[in-house]
Amino acid sequence: MTRTRVAVAMGGTSAERDVSIRSGEAVLEALGRPIESAGARFDALELVVEADGRWRLGDGEPKPAEEVATELRRRADVVFLALHGPGGEDGAIQGFLETIGLPYTGPGVSSSAIAIDKVATRALLAAAGARVAPAVVVREPEWRTEPESCFERISALGRPVFVKPPAQGSSYGVTRVETDGPAELGAAIDGALRFDSRVLVERGIEGTEATAAVLGNASEPELLVLPPVEIRPRSGTYFDYEEKYSEGGAIELCPPETIPLESVQELQRLALLAHRTLGCDGMSRTDAIVSRDGPVLLEVNTIPGLTSRSLLPRAAAAAGISFPELVARIVDLALRRFRP
Secondary structure: EEEEEEEEEEEEOOOOOOHHHHHHHHHHHOOOOOOOOOOOEEEEEEEEOOOOEEEEOOOOEEEOOOOOOOHHHHHOOOOEEEEOOOOOOOHHHHHHHOOOOOOOOOOHHHHHHOOOHHHHHHHHHHHHHOOEOEEEEEEEEHHHHHHHHHHHHHHHOOEEEEEEEEOOOOOOOEEEEEEHHHHHHHHHHHOOOOOEEEEEEEEEOOOOEEEEEEEEOOOOOOOOOOOOEEEEOOOOOOOOHHHOOOOOOOEOOOOOOOOOOHHHHHHHHHHHHHHHHHHOOEEEEEEEEEEEEEEEEEEEEOOOOOOOOHHHHHHHHHOOOOOOHHHHHHHHHHHHHHHH
16 A cells, blocks of 8 residues: 655744644654554654744755755655644645645635634634624734723723733733733733734633534535533633643543533534634634533634644544544545545
8 A cells, every 4th residue: 555645744933833843743653653444554754844934854954945845745745734823823834835736734724814813713703603702802003002992992891801812822922811900901911912913802701611623624514523622720710821731731521521411512513613614624623611601612723732632632532533543534634635
């Protein structure tokens, strides 16, 4: 059997570089393991996007991406994208790979560009009938010139609120603000503006954090929604970076233990709705707060984490899909999508 040659892209220039490398290393290891139903199917090659933006293919020297493109096309049949955050999930590398004619895993250019922008995602999901938290968008020019007006609009949301840069993942730049005073809120907005020229301020919703992932290409009739994962932070008040990636982080329950069955089913329905609404291919993971009135959607991840503590592999395992099988499915979905 001819093996599929897979270049695993990891690293990148975003704040999520370290998480991306861990995801990429996990995928590389999985691609090298035989799959029970099919044996060894892949030859894997490391593709590292350095912090300065240059690309390193295998044991080669870092070079500008356009200089690596020819060798990449010669040595790989498909690129497995394990790049998180801007530069990896925003459609930029997806567009480059389409330009040089290489298939890649995960959603395409437009889906990626929309999903990484929490403001745009909220608007599309709300228009499709999903519940989202009340929110205010603050732009840097108005924050610098009219802070009192910004405070006034945010005050209408009540407390607590979550202050977020709209195009970051892994909770980078996110602050939970409990007080009504301007000092804490102002510091949170300034912190988020280090990542973006806009800030999304969402009302904190009381409930249980949860996430649901979908496998499949949006244009195809069959999509697989995986069992949701219930998330219980151990020490913090929400699912922040430490809770996500540290060994003593959040308790993750799959299937959920305290979320009512009707809310579990509704979250799965909304994850499918989000996947199709944004036109996601390959995979997506939709995060939510499950309130007493049901799920309130937060965001859609187009390249979910694939580390040992990541939620997508945990959900797949609960559905009887091993990590090597999950990786193989994602590759197969990419090849099917780009097949002439």
